[in-house]
Amino acid sequence: MKKLIQLTINDQHYEVAVEPNQTLVDLLRYQLGLTGTKKGCEMGDCGSCTVILDGKAVNSCLVLALQADGRSIQTIEGLETGEGLHPVQEAFVEKGAIQCGFCSSGMILSAKNLLDQKSNPSETEIRRALAGNLCRCTGYQKIIEAVKSVPQAN
Amino acid sequence: MSEYTVINSRAVRVDTPDKATGKAVFIDDMTMPGMLYGALLQSPLAHARIVSIDTSKARNLPGVKSVVTAAEAGLVKYGVSPARYDETLFCHEKVRYVGDDIAAVAAVDMETALKAVSLIDVVYEELPAVFTIEEAMKAGAPVLHDNYPGNICAEVHSEFGNVEEALADCDLIKTTTFQNKRQDAAFIEPQGCIASYDLSGNLTLYSSTQVPHYVQRTVAMVLKLPVGKVRVIKPYVGAGFGIKASANPLELSACLLSMKTGKPVKMNYNREQVFQYGRARHQFTHTMTTGVKKDGTIMALKHLCYLDGGAYSSFGIATVYYAGSLLGGPYKLPNMKYDGYRIYNNKPACGAMRGHGGVAARACWEQQLDMIAEELKISPIELRLKNMMVAGDVTCNDLNMSSLGMKECIEAVKDGSEWTAKKGKLPKGKGIGMACGFFVSGAGYPIYRSDTFHGTVIVKLTEDGGTALVYTASAEIGQGSDTTFAMIAAEALGIRLEDVRLESGDTDFGVDLGAYSSRQTLMTGHAVKEAAEDARRQVLEVLAKELNVPVENMDIKNSLIEFKQENVDFTGLRTRYSKEHRGWNDNPADGPLTFREASRMAYLSKGSIVGTGKYKPPELGGKYKGATVGTSPAYGCSAQIAEVTVDEETGQITVDRITDAHDCGLAINVTSVEGQMEGSVSMGLGEALFEEVKFDNKGHVINADLAEYKIPTMLDMPQIKTIIVESNEPNGPFGAKEVGEGAIMPTIPAILNAVYDAIGVRIHELPMTPERVYLAIQEAKKGKTS
Numbered sequence: 001m002k003k004l005i006q007l008t009i010n011d012q013h014y015e016v017a018v019e020p021n022q023t024l025v026d027l028l029r030y031q032l033g034l035t036g037t038k039k040g041c042e043m044g045d046c047g048s049c050t051v052i053l054d055g056k057a058v059n060s061c062l063v064l065a066l067q068a069d070g071r072s073i074q075t076i077e078g079l080e081t082g083e084g085l086h087p088v089q090e091a092f093v094e095k096g097a098i099q100c101g102f103c104s105s106g107m108i109l110s111a112k113n114l115l116d117q118k119s120n121p122s123e124t125e126i127r128r129a130l131a132g133n134l135c136r137c138t139g140y141q142k143i144i145e146a147v148k149s150v151p152q153a154n
Numbered sequence: 155m156s157e158y159t160v161i162n163s164r165a166v167r168v169d170t171p172d173k174a175t176g177k178a179v180f181i182d183d184m185t186m187p188g189m190l191y192g193a194l195l196q197s198p199l200a201h202a203r204i205v206s207i208d209t210s211k212a213r214n215l216p217g218v219k220s221v222v223t224a225a226e227a228g229l230v231k232y233g234v235s236p237a238r239y240d241e242t243l244f245c246h247e248k249v250r251y252v253g254d255d256i257a258a259v260a261a262v263d264m265e266t267a268l269k270a271v272s273l274i275d276v277v278y279e280e281l282p283a284v285f286t287i288e289e290a291m292k293a294g295a296p297v298l299h300d301n302y303p304g305n306i307c308a309e310v311h312s313e314f315g316n317v318e319e320a321l322a323d324c325d326l327i328k329t330t331t332f333q334n335k336r337q338d339a340a341f342i343e344p345q346g347c348i349a350s351y352d353l354s355g356n357l358t359l360y361s362s363t364q365v366p367h368y369v370q371r372t373v374a375m376v377l378k379l380p381v382g383k384v385r386v387i388k389p390y391v392g393a394g395f396g397i398k399a400s401a402n403p404l405e406l407s408a409c410l411l412s413m414k415t416g417k418p419v420k421m422n423y424n425r426e427q428v429f430q431y432g433r434a435r436h437q438f439t440h441t442m443t444t445g446v447k448k449d450g451t452i453m454a455l456k457h458l459c460y461l462d463g464g465a466y467s468s469f470g471i472a473t474v475y476y477a478g479s480l481l482g483g484p485y486k487l488p489n490m491k492y493d494g495y496r497i498y499n500n501k502p503a504c505g506a507m508r509g510h511g512g513v514a515a516r517a518c519w520e521q522q523l524d525m526i527a528e529e530l531k532i533s534p535i536e537l538r539l540k541n542m543m544v545a546g547d548v549t550c551n552d553l554n555m556s557s558l559g560m561k562e563c564i565e566a567v568k569d570g571s572e573w574t575a576k577k578g579k580l581p582k583g584k585g586i587g588m589a590c591g592f593f594v595s596g597a598g599y600p601i602y603r604s605d606t607f608h609g610t611v612i613v614k615l616t617e618d619g620g621t622a623l624v625y626t627a628s629a630e631i632g633q634g635s636d637t638t639f640a641m642i643a644a645e646a647l648g649i650r651l652e653d654v655r656l657e658s659g660d661t662d663f664g665v666d667l668g669a670y671s672s673r674q675t676l677m678t679g680h681a682v683k684e685a686a687e688d689a690r691r692q693v694l695e696v697l698a699k700e701l702n703v704p705v706e707n708m709d710i711k712n713s714l715i716e717f718k719q720e721n722v723d724f725t726g727l728r729t730r731y732s733k734e735h736r737g738w739n740d741n742p743a744d745g746p747l748t749f750r751e752a753s754r755m756a757y758l759s760k761g762s763i764v765g766t767g768k769y770k771p772p773e774l775g776g777k778y779k780g781a782t783v784g785t786s787p788a789y790g791c792s793a794q795i796a797e798v799t800v801d802e803e804t805g806q807i808t809v810d811r812i813t814d815a816h817d818c819g820l821a822i823n824v825t826s827v828e829g830q831m832e833g834s835v836s837m838g839l840g841e842a843l844f845e846e847v848k849f850d851n852k853g854h855v856i857n858a859d860l861a862e863y864k865i866p867t868m869l870d871m872p873q874i875k876t877i878i879v880e881s882n883e884p885n886g887p888f889g890a891k892e893v894g895e896g897a898i899m900p901t902i903p904a905i906l907n908a909v910y911d912a913i914g915v916r917i918h919e920l921p922m923t924p925e926r927v928y929l930a931i932q933e934a935k936k937g938k939t940s
Binding site: 029034035036037038039040041042043045046048075076077079080085089092093094095096098099100101102103104105108126127128130131132133134135136137138139140141142143144 | 164166167169170171172173174175176177178179180182183339340341342343344390391392393395424425631632633634825826828829832833834835836837859860861865866867868869871873874
């Protein structure tokens with residue numbers, strides 16, 4: 001039987017009925033029309049379903065929708081503002097860090113989350129933080145260049 | 155400073171802002187009103203006769219709208235190459251691998267569809283299965299396809315020159331055997347599609363595919379629909395690497411289910427199904443014997459290759475040819491003998507994956523050349539340069555190197571990696587190694603025998619506003635082709651990139667063979683250029699008449715009309731334009747005549763301005779059997795140098811640095827060329843060090859997930875230094891040729907050679923896992939002390 005949950009997604013409040021075995025990624029994609037979060041494996045291996053849950057980057061395919069009750073989520077749709085792209089998005093676009101784009105939502109959110117917690121990370125810190133986001137197109141080179149190029153407050 | 159206005163620069167891609175914001179629509183992001191969900195019943199057994207199929211319980215499950223088997227689908231054989239159509243949509247007599255498709259269900263939701271699949275009763279009579287080449291070729295082995303005795307799917311025997319004679323005359327002969335493993339493409343987006351059959355009998359298939367055109371034809375053929383009633387549309391695709399380069403059972407099933415139900419039907423593979431479907435790189439076992447003179451001149455190559463093909467042909471007949479033919483270059487090789495066998499067995503079929511049959515063969519041969527260089531006391535670089543072909547040379551098997559910047563690539567990586575300072579001077583456990591490679595820039599012939607053009611393009615100018623609309627059926631799968639073609643169109647028309655709007659991947663736009671064999675930049679690029687030039691000519695002809703200026707005295711640049719003569723009075727034209735745009739506040743006043751005005755005038759004079767372009771390569775290649783495979787209007791080539799650290803205690807290899815130079819003729823979008831080089835290196839590194847699809851003794855893939863099938867993560871990849879070489883290919887549009895597949899060729903052997911340099915041990919089998927390397931080190935130690 002479905003249960004009613006309350007959650008905040010991209011600063012917007014939602015009240016939704018969810019199945020007990022429904023994952024957060026399925027809730028986002030199929031019930032709420034937020035298809036920017038992708039499904040690559042449904043097992044937490046590829047990171048394409050990454051969202052930021054209460055300030056932590058998580059694989060939304062491994063989070064039950066019920067677990068998101070009362071919590072705050074940021075998806076890729078929540079990054080751009082009225083002024084335009086988020087600096088991380090801008091950097092990815094400028095540096096050619098996106099090819100097929102399927103890993104990009106997750107990769108950008110993981111990068112954003114890293115930069116929210118650590119400014120001017122070293123290359124090793126970047127690689128470690130984004131190691132859970134697989135990309136088969138880019139070889140990661142331009143992704144790292146993009147993350148390094150994001151303007152940081154000192 | 156480029157001589158071009160738009161191309162040969164770093165462009166921000168037209169699709170990446172949408173991909174950065176989650177707006178880009180991939181197949182599973184789509185829904186349609188009334189859409190049903192489809193699921194497949196796939197064989198749990200590797201080899202079995204189907205005794206009976208009972209779908210009654212599935213049909214009666216509430217929410218199920220259709221159940222289809224071979225009875226409904228029919229038995230039209232299909233595959234990739236017409237010479238090997240050995241598959242039917244659903245198995246009817248027997249199943250040949252774990253995952254072989256038996257039935258499909260469409261239901262109101264996925265849960266119901268999966269439940270219905272579990273209610274289909276199939277009675278199997280299990281048959282003995284074969285899982286290796288040896289088992290499959292043994293006398294009395296079970297045969298997968300009755301018309302292919304001995305399970306030999308295809309065999310190739312070719313000889314150019316006289317190998318035995320040449321070998322007899324050689325000073326050094328080296329023989330090595332090398333084996334890679336079955337690989338998976340591991341694109342992050344699994345296959346998926348939505349089929350929609352309407353009340354007028356028009357079928358529209360949306361699919362995550364590289365080849366809308368081939369899928370369209372296969373769907374029409376198998377489901378017995380007129381091709382003109384079938385439309386395939388590709389949304390954004392999360393990469394393909396060759397696995398999505400042919401029609402798959404999802405697409406055919408979804409179409410059939412939509413025809414039966416009259417509703418749109420969505421179907422996806424989950425990650426496990428992606429592994430089970432396979433169609434990725436074969437396991438190749440290469441035995442090569444190379445003969446050289448003592449000065450290093452390469453004289454002859456005798457080559458035997460076995461391909462572990464799996465249950466169906468897929469691209470396999472081309473693969474077995476490519477494995478041999480792509481060694482004809484880039485070194486001068488006057489004598490080459492090749493015997494290749496592709497063997498069926500009860501595992502998923504293998505197909506064409508980035509670099510096709512060339513990758514493992516190149517790895518074997520480039521390592522062997524290093525062994526030869528060492529024995530002759532010649533540097534590996536010197537050996538390559540000594541034997542290198544030059545532009546205009548033709549291989550012994552009739553492949554024409556119309557441009558070949560190989561020497562420049564080798565010199566670039568040598569300097570870029572500081573080879574001279576490092577080679578022979580690194581501490582034990584650190585090594586540096588190099589290798590070369592090349593690949594076709596589009597297959598010379600379509601997969602089905604035909605006089606068809608390989609690409610057709612329409613460039614239509616908006617009737618007002620000066621935008622050029624480019625329509626191409628080609629496939630943007632992440633490589634950046636949409637932007638490349640927009641740039642080519644802008645350059646050829648003379649307008650700014652922002653004045654181009656491109657749509658692609660729809661079979662209604664024309665014919666395009668799609669994204670495979672690294673063809674699109676050269677082949678579709680030609681068609682785009684021609685269509686844009688046609689539109690440009692039409693506009694200038696109208697202007698010529700209106701202004702009484704010869705066409706030769708006009709040019710279009712940066713969306714402005716340039717006149718090569720003085721005193722051209724276009725005020726009449728401008729006034730007419732302004733009168734049509736009363737109320738606009740940005741009408742051109744002073745300044746040069748704009749393309750916006752000129753194209754408006756052209757429309758008013760002629761109606762809609764539509765330029766068309768098309769491309770077909772000339773007849774290429776020799777007259778021997780299989781001559782077509784390996785032919786191409788051009789070849790991209792590259793050289794790579796790898797630097798590694800090997801831990802001799804654990805066998806662990808770390809690739810510290812890769813220096814990569816690729817000759818792409820001319821880089822249309824510099825950033826995209828680099829991106830393909832970097833991505834290729836990561837795929838080659840994965841295959842070299844980690845990747846192997848593993849099976850149990852019942853034919854199940856046991857590492858069918860991205861945790862146990864290990865592709866490189868950010869922690870595994872080194873910094874890659876990329877250098878673009880531009881040899882200006884005469885057969886390419888603006889001199890451009892490929893990068894997408896040629897760039898993977900040198901990676902594995904560069905690492906193999908670097909590992910040898912580090913620890914003095916040769917590895918002849920992939921992947922170079924720590925266990926394999928550790929055991930090889932122990933073997934070598936034993937050999938030294940015995």
